[in-house]
Amino acid sequence: MKISILGSGMVGQALAGKLAEIGQDVMVGTRNPGKIADWLAKNPKVKTGSASESAAHGEIIINALTGTSTLDMLKSIGEAHLNGKILIDIANPLDFSKGMPPTLFVSNTDSLGEQVQRALPQVKVVKTLNTLSAHLMVNPRSLADGDHTLFLSGNDDEAKARVTSLLTEWFGWRDILDIGDITSARGTEALLLLWISMSTKLGTSNMQIKIVR
Numbered sequence: 001m002k003i004s005i006l007g008s009g010m011v012g013q014a015l016a017g018k019l020a021e022i023g024q025d026v027m028v029g030t031r032n033p034g035k036i037a038d039w040l041a042k043n044p045k046v047k048t049g050s051a052s053e054s055a056a057h058g059e060i061i062i063n064a065l066t067g068t069s070t071l072d073m074l075k076s077i078g079e080a081h082l083n084g085k086i087l088i089d090i091a092n093p094l095d096f097s098k099g100m101p102p103t104l105f106v107s108n109t110d111s112l113g114e115q116v117q118r119a120l121p122q123v124k125v126v127k128t129l130n131t132l133s134a135h136l137m138v139n140p141r142s143l144a145d146g147d148h149t150l151f152l153s154g155n156d157d158e159a160k161a162r163v164t165s166l167l168t169e170w171f172g173w174r175d176i177l178d179i180g181d182i183t184s185a186r187g188t189e190a191l192l193l194l195w196i197s198m199s200t201k202l203g204t205s206n207m208q209i210k211i212v213r
């Protein structure tokens with residue numbers, strides 16, 4: 001499958017590396033491929049291009065941009081390359097401008113996921129993978145044999161079902177919980193505040209949340 005990954009940071013690299021390894025046709029959209037030249041040398045199957053080239057390539061788009069750059073970058077790509085496609089939105093609305101810990105630049109009555117969906121009404125936005133560390137996104141079974149929970153939000157039920165089966169097939173996710181329409185992203189984005197406290201206290205990002213029914 002042709003997959004577009006927007007952003008070449010820790011998340012973009014984790015997703016692109018794993019997806020290329022399992023035979024997917026991945027193009028990372030980046031402003032500066034030279035910045036990741038060493039990583040690309042170790043992951044020769046990953047293609048790079050501009051954000052627009054990457055979005056044009058992808059049947060599915062994965063947003064691994066910073067929260068602060070997400071809306072401008074998606075608007076600059078333009079609807080023609082995005083409309084009708086599933087956009088897996090991993091970005092969190094973190095504001096580091098006042099140092100650590102970050103705050104949320106949108107919360108409570110709105111979310112970044114909703115802002116993206118409003119900006120691109122013809123795109124099927126599915127918010128997921130944003131509540132855990134990059135290494136666990138693509139290798140959930142490395143922790144507690146995958147016995148932990150991934151949340152999923154979005155307005156399009158078919159798109160959520162497709163993303164659920166892709167995450168299971170690609171990475172081996174076992175417990176994916178559809179928590180509702182895109183407004184439910186308010187909760188998972190705000191969960192980052194709890195995540196940061198837990199990670200600081202435990203001294204690790206190798207941890208996850210499990211919903212016990």
Ligand SMILES: NC(=O)c1ccc[n+]([C@@H]2O[C@H](COP(=O)([O-])OP(=O)(O)OC[C@H]3O[C@@H](n4cnc5c(N)ncnc54)[C@H](OP(=O)(O)O)[C@@H]3O)[C@@H](O)[C@H]2O)c1
Pocket residue numbers: 006007008009010011012029030031032063064065066067069073090091092093094129130131132133134135
């Ligand atoms: N790191 C994690 O474990 C983790 C976990 C859960 C969710 N997330 C969320 O996932 C997203 C990606 O995380 P990350 O750690 O990979 O982020 P990151 O390295 O800080 O940034 C991701 C990419 O955003 C692009 N970017 C940054 N500033 C930009 C600007 N002004 N204009 C256009 N593009 C810009 C850059 O892409 P190029 O330089 O390639 O153009 C950069 O590689 C974030 O929203 C984060 O909150 C991260």
